[in-house]
Each structure stands twice: as C-alpha cells, then as structure tokens.
Amino acid sequence: MKMTPEQLSGVNSDHLTEIMFGQKAFLVHLQVVDDLLELKHAAAQAGYNLNIASGFRDFARQKLIWNNKMAGDSVILDSNSQPLDSQTLTTDEKIMAILRWSALPGASRHHWGSDFDVFDRDSLPKETQLQLEPWEYLSGHQADFYLWLAGNLSKYGFFFPYQHDLGGVAPEPWHISHKQVASRCLQQLTLKHLQQRLSLSPVLGNEVVLEKLETIYNQFITNISGDE
Ligand SMILES: [Zn+2]
Numbered sequence: 001m002k003m004t005p006e007q008l009s010g011v012n013s014d015h016l017t018e019i020m021f022g023q024k025a026f027l028v029h030l031q032v033v034d035d036l037l038e039l040k041h042a043a044a045q046a047g048y049n050l051n052i053a054s055g056f057r058d059f060a061r062q063k064l065i066w067n068n069k070m071a072g073d074s075v076i077l078d079s080n081s082q083p084l085d086s087q088t089l090t091t092d093e094k095i096m097a098i099l100r101w102s103a104l105p106g107a108s109r110h111h112w113g114s115d116f117d118v119f120d121r122d123s124l125p126k127e128t129q130l131q132l133e134p135w136e137y138l139s140g141h142q143a144d145f146y147l148w149l150a151g152n153l154s155k156y157g158f159f160f161p162y163q164h165d166l167g168g169v170a171p172e173p174w175h176i177s178h179k180q181v182a183s184r185c186l187q188q189l190t191l192k193h194l195q196q197r198l199s200l201s202p203v204l205g206n207e208v209v210l211e212k213l214e215t216i217y218n219q220f221i222t223n224i225s226g227d228e
Helices: 033-045 059-071 091-101 134-138 143-156 179-188 191-200 206-211 213-221
Strands: 016-021 024-029 050-054 115-120 175-178
Touching (some): 016 033, 033 050, 033 143, 059 091, 091 206, 091 213, 115 143, 175 179, 191 213, 206 213
Antiparallel strands (some): 016 024, 050 115, 115 175
C-alpha cells in the first residue's frame, strides 16, 4: 500500500471511497471499509448504534480549524478541556496548546480515511450535542459504549492511538484507528513530506511551526499509544 505525499497530507483523496454509514456518507480508505462495517455490525449486535462524528478531513478543513484557533476565532482548550486566554500566549505556546487537541494540517490521522471519531447515537440524550470531551466516554452517556469498544475494537483491526497521555495529543477515547492501514500511513509520512507540504501550503504561525517541526513530529505525530 503505497500512498502519495498528497494523499498522506489530505490534499488528495483518490485512495478513498464513499460509503453510507448511519445516515451520512463518509469517505473511507478502500482497505478499511470492510473492517469498519464489521465493527458497526458487531456494535449493533451488542446493542450500540455506532456512528461517526468525524471521519475523513482534508487539508483545507484542518487548516481552517487550525487557523481559527491561531487567530483566536475559536477557543483553545487546555489539557482539562478548559478554555485558555489565547491573547496571553506566545505563538509558540499557542501552537503547543492547539496540538494537544487538534492536529497540524498535513499531519492529521483523519487525512488517511483510516481514523474515525465514533459514538453511540442511541446513548446520546435528546437535544444533546456530542462534545467529544473525555468525561462523556469515561463517566458520561458514552461510558457503556466506550467499555464495549475498548473490549472489542481490536477484533476488527482497530485501536486507540490516543489512549494514554504520552505528553503529546491528549487522550481521546472516541478516536479509533485502523491499525494496519494507519501504521503504514504513519511510516510513510516523513518529516520531509510535512516540511514540503507546509512550505507549499502555509498555515497561521507557519514560520514557528517549521522551526519546531521536528519536535512537533516526535511529540505529537509519531508519539501514539497502542503498540503495547
Ligand atoms: Zn479524531
């Protein structure tokens, strides 16, 4: 499975195929479709209505998320999901804080079509919006579903890349990843590819991002859980 640098960084999506999942259409990596549908089926048999809150995201979409946070147009959360006062932060501090919860454009696992933020739609209380905050999965309405998922996802080839706090991306109990496909994507996404992508398609704070790129790469991109 050879991916191009453009596919790995969300600029090109011709490795993906559109499938109906729940009530919506999603772009999914060709080699992930079957396992994803089997996981959904197994969840249904256990009484859970597994849906995707967020699947494939392209570079432009990730750049919008990133730039909104850098510009102060959307809120930057600290490790405890509490809002930070972005005006008191240096560019450097902003970048490191954003990376706890949002990937650097070009390096999001959501670019690959192998990673999904999932939830049990039937456990979501009426008129409640999913926040994708850890309490929902650890002690809130998604807790039963999360326990089931944790006990079963590996049977279908998935794992939680952000299970433990390794000082990089904060724990995300909703984010599942197709192990075989995603590990090959990660292997192929080199520091050099990323440098090239960001030089061609700069994001807010690009100069500082490029200066710190090796640190970012080691702390937030390759530093994941799940190889235990
Ligand atoms: Zn995610």
